[in-house]
Amino acid sequence: MTHHLPPVRGRYTYQADLKKITWFQVGGSAEVLFKPADEEDLAFFLQNTNIPIFTLGVGSNLLVRDGGIDGVVIRLGKGFNEYKASGYTIETGSAVLDRNIAEYAASLNIGGLEFLCSIPGTIGGAIKMNAGCYGTEIKDVLLWADIMTRDGKVQRRTNGDLEFSYRHSNIKNDEIVIKACFKGYHGSQENIRSKMEKMLEQRAITQPSKLTGGSTFANPDGDYKAWELIDAVGGRGKRLGGAEFSNLHCNFLINTENATAQDLEDLGEEVKEKVLEKFGIELKWEIHRIGHRIAKK
Ligand SMILES: Cc1cc2nc3c(=O)[nH]c(=O)nc-3n(C[C@H](O)[C@H](O)[C@H](O)COP(=O)(O)OP(=O)(O)OC[C@H]3O[C@@H](n4cnc5c(N)ncnc54)[C@H](O)[C@@H]3O)c2cc1C
Known part of the structure; x- marks a missing residue:
């Protein structure tokens, strides 16, 4: 960390493992995770550094890539929960x-x-x-x-x-x-x-409720729902490594067992490509993907 971090009342955690606090439970670490004590502490932090920031909720719409995130990930907790x-x-x-x-x-x-x-x-x-x-x-x-x-x-x-x-x-x-x-x-x-x-x-009864990031792609403009397009190109149940497009709701990617973030992203991209080829429709990721990919060997 080359940036100076201001003295706050909240907590900094270095190389914080984000797997434990995001729904997919995949991906790398945050260079720093900052939990501000309250609004004033957050303002003090922001006013005293120009380091890049990313705000994390509970990571239910997020794919953290395997190479992790530079800068400071801010997670609000006590002090913001009344x-x-x-x-x-x-x-x-x-x-x-x-x-x-x-x-x-x-x-x-x-x-x-x-x-x-x-x-x-x-x-x-x-x-x-x-x-x-x-x-x-x-x-x-x-x-x-x-x-x-x-x-x-x-x-x-x-x-x-x-x-x-x-x-x-x-x-x-x-x-x-x-x-x-x-x-x-x-x-x-x-x-x-x-x-x-x-x-x-x-x-x-209609959606998986664990190890997922919710809807993978936003519904495109027009007559088709994202899940219909995924289904039509054989995406339902499709797997790559530990990643799978759910059989229950095929617009939900799931981490079935030990998936990497790359498995999940590559599977999404593969199906997105097939939809483009067959329908000429470019699906847009609804899940936010953040951080660095690890270069393939
Ligand atoms: C099983 C499942 C079902 C879901 N069903 C739905 C659904 O029906 N409808 C729907 O809309 N979504 C759904 N989602 C997606 C997700 O729950 C929502 O998008 C949710 O609002 C994300 O909130 P989060 O706190 O987890 O944000 P995160 O996933 O942590 O972050 C999402 C985005 O919000 C930003 N963010 C988070 N907190 C703040 C903040 N305080 N200030 C500024 N930016 C912030 C992040 O930077 C990021 O860009 C579902 C997800 C799952 C896993």
Whole structure:
């Protein structure tokens, strides 16, 4: 590490193994993992170094390559995980898991946030990705988000400012969501819980729930879903090393046993190529791939 790291109240871990804290459980290390103590500590860090940063949620939409990541990976935890309702709005720290907000909203008869129960990431990751399912996305329920820019300043951005589109916001890669506010409506406890149960049941029978990164490719514009294209080129169940396109949902890559990040990425690229050849459609990775590949011998 050639960069000077400022003295923070939070914790630095050098050569941090990211396998243990991402869903695919593959890939290399972060040169440094930084867990800021709180917002002030994060701002101090950003203001006192120009080292490249990457913000990690819980890595449920991430493929960390085998050669690891240069610079500092920031992971928010304590200090960013409080939430509180006022009427039908909920203000929350960005490190909170989506499902905890769904559960909290349900306990207060706040409807509209049920979909969050089945997305396995954090609020920060959900906002950056405009995460959604079962007909609702973040853009339908978010009032505002507080974003820390690379210079350590906080800007409150409204829903409109974030220019949400399908699985996308305009939040830059070096900007960090630290807080957000959602709006729900009055709902009945029974309805809310029943919606959540149905979503979770549906998930359990249609998608793998371990050692995966969620949808591999975004659905392209036009008539076809990504999974239909993958299926049509023989991708369902296809394997490479320890990587496999799931039989249950063929747009989900899974680490079946000891896959490397390269197995997963190469298998994705192989199927993407076949789809391009057969349909002339270029699938786009929804999973974020970060870090260095290890050169093939
Ligand atoms: C089994 C499974 C099912 C899934 N189902 C769905 C689904 O139905 N709908 C859906 O939309 N997604 C789904 N996903 C994908 C994933 O859960 C979402 O994209 C989620 O929002 C990612 O959150 P995360 O905290 O894990 O972010 P990560 O995977 O850690 O990061 C994803 C991106 O968000 C950025 N990021 C994370 N935190 C912050 C922050 N605080 N500030 C700024 N940027 C940040 C990262 O830099 C990265 O670019 C699924 C994943 C799995 C494994």
